[in-house]
Amino acid sequence: MTLPGSYESGPVASQTVAAAHDVAAEATAVPARRRASLRQWELFFLLLPMLLLIVLIFDLPILNAAYWSISDPKTGALTLGHFRDFLDSTAYLRIIWRTFFLSLEVTAATILLGYPLAYWATKLPPRWRIVVLGLVVTTFWVSILVRTYAWIVILGSAGLINRLLMWAGVVSRPIEFLYNEFGILVGMTNVLLPFLVLPLFAAMMRVDMRLLQVAETLGASRFRIFWQVFFPLTLPTLAASAILVFILSLGFYITPAVLGGGRVPLVANMMDLLINRFARWETAAVVSVVLMVVTLSLYAVYQWLREKNA
Amino acid sequence: MTARRFLSDLSLTVCGLAVLVFLLLPVLVVAPMSFSDAKSLEFPPPGFSLRWYQSLFGSDIWVEAGINSLVLATISSTIALVCGTLAAYVLTRGAFRGRRLLEANFMAPMIVPAIITAVAHYIAFARLGILGTFHGLVLGHTILAVPYVVLIMQAAIRGFDIRIEQVAATLGASRLTILARVVLPNLWPSAAAAWIFAFVLSFDEVVVTLFISGAHLTIPKRMFAELIIQVNPTITAVATLLIAFNLLALAVLLLVSRRGRLFERGY
Structure with a gap:
């Protein structure tokens, strides 16, 4: 942050x-x-x-x-019935798994995109480095809603990408990028990228350059220096930031709701429906508890990784 | 050897730039769209006009939402600033058992997913009878913003020389006098930064607002509703104004917390 x-x-x-x-x-x-x-x-x-x-x-x-x-809404007696109903329902579990896998995909995408960006920024001259980081911080400051909405403009059937593709003659009809998992993946990756790039950049700047010089003196190739010296030194921060991105993805509500168009239900959207449409408070509470336990456990790992690295 | 080196440098530059463009694309695309004269979301826009800004400011609903958002963000960020600053002072300067636990508790609303807070608030506020009231909304926003205030003010107080406070204490000032007359006057730039941070957070908040606001409108809530139903180009005008507003807030924040400091350290 x-x-x-x-x-x-x-x-x-x-x-x-x-x-x-x-x-x-x-x-x-x-x-x-x-x-x-x-x-x-x-x-x-x-x-x-x-x-x-x-x-x-x-x-x-x-x-x-x-x-x-864990309580009966009418009598107030303690019960594990809501958890049992939850586990018995294949619909809920399917949504949980889908959220889990989508969050993994988002995390993988932010790593694949974020690592090169952070690495490139460290190689820039200081003046340009500030410009690039300034731009990353700037996107951080633009409302998630706005950044999500923009993808409708970019990926929509009359949007930037489809018009480019049709103009170039690659496709004859617009491709449906939106209102499916792909659209959500793009939007969430875009929103969560700074959470990975900024800490990773700081960690890369902390790497002792003399270690790389030693490796070079000893005759290691650039490829080997990167993978055997540089990358392992940034790995703890990469892991910690990836966990943070994963946690944030699990509870994401806005982007899936807008870019999924209601066709790709995820955990947070399910909680919205349970409260605002079906008035099933006890089931929403069960989902909250499950999500909370998962989030806090992962957060503990994140803190442990950060303190170990500090 | 040098050719390979050049190629690998080139590919890194291309990758880095491409990701940067991907990151910035939403911000770059929205602003031109808001000046489009077309009814559909065509990009690039076929012609330029201010019609979407006219329809925005001519709409009672959007104006009402805007006023609500401003009032809500002002009140909740001010409460968050007062509570958070006092707490940050105690956490930084006090030495007592359970301090770390208390700190973790104060940070919790930042870590717990907003959707969980939203569900918890919905159930609790419904039972307390404040669901859908403006007061409830203010409290919900305050809770979401307060951890950031604590975080920023803790860093600020830690950077403030404790010996100055000790001098004041030696001269007979009470804790409250020290805080009011010595610490806070010196920390106003950080306090301003914390307030702006809290304000923007509240101004952009969607999830908890959707659950507990009842009939009250805010700009993000209205925008979210429009996005779900149909895509109306008026939204591009709202989005552009939001970008301008947030960047203005960022600029003010950078000015008060000394230029450039944000980029040099703090992540």
Whole structure:
């Protein structure tokens, strides 16, 4: 995730610091204990608004949904019936598998496209590197809805690609790129690409160039240097970012709904139907719990990979 | 040898450029389309006109959606900024048991897929009787934006020299005075960046909005509905304005958080 850099204290502030440093070191020792207890109170007071917000508007609703997945909506008695119904239904499982495979395809596509882009960016002169990264960050800032919508213009039957193909005489009738899995794949890959490119670029810049020089001195070919030295060094970040892309794909709602035209139901769209059309809250809750467990487990792996690499 | 090297460099450049074009294509295509005079989505447009902008601003529904989106994003990003900044200060400067757990909890809305939050909000808000109300919508958007505020402000506070606060404490200032008179005045560029970030997040939010907004319209919600039903070129005008708006926000964000810093570090 791209974030604005932290604010550094200006020259005035650092002068103040230099002048007062000794005083501060001397004074912190004196009434430490009395002030510490007061400080805890003040800290709690400052934390209170956020705590109330997160507990009431996030934690409790999530726990409530989890409770819905294991309780009878009429009597309130605990039951595993909703999970059993869910597992017995081939329709639900088919949608889960389709989402799983499509997410794998999206992840593979972002790796295949994102790795060369990040690698190319590291090879550019610094000025151009900033331009390329700036463009990647820019797409990040454009609404997902807009980026998804644009593919209707590009891939639609009167769109850019079909007109080009027909003009060139490759096809006589427009190809149906949209409202199928291909359209969703293109749209999701486009939206999720920056999530892979930006961390990967940072990892590539961190690779110690001397290692590559050593390999070159020892007579390794460029091909070998890349695959046996460079690539393995970027692999942990590649894996972590790929997991992130996979997690984000699993819960994707907008792009499949728009580019799939309702013909390719995925998990998120199924949850929409369960809530807004069929009012099957308990089944939607079951799907939420399953998706949540999968997401959080993968996120744990992602964090582990990142910390290992840091 | 050099010929092979040249070829491999060339192929890398071609691949890199091609992927970059693929990434940028949606943004590049939408803007010209919005000035098209054709009723269908032809690209390149056969002629130029402003008719889709006229139909956009002449439509009460779109104007209402626009006002709603602005009000909603302003309120929710402001609440998120206040709660998130205070929490970020405590997380960065406080030392107490369970700090990491608390931090993970504050980050959770960013990690949990929006669709899960949407379902959870739908069920909970329905039972509380705030489903479909504007207040409920504000709370939903605040929750989605607040982790980013915490993240940005934590980085900012970490970069602020703790000795300045110690000096203030030595001179007898209370925690609240330190925060209000020493820390926050120095961190306003980061706070502005965090607010803009939260604002744009709320302004573009679709998924949770679709579930909990009831009859309230927002720009993304209206746009999503139109995309599902039929493709109307008015949308290209909306999309172009959204791109312009988001890029403007990005520009302001870069200006306040010192030029260029975003690209040099932080990923």
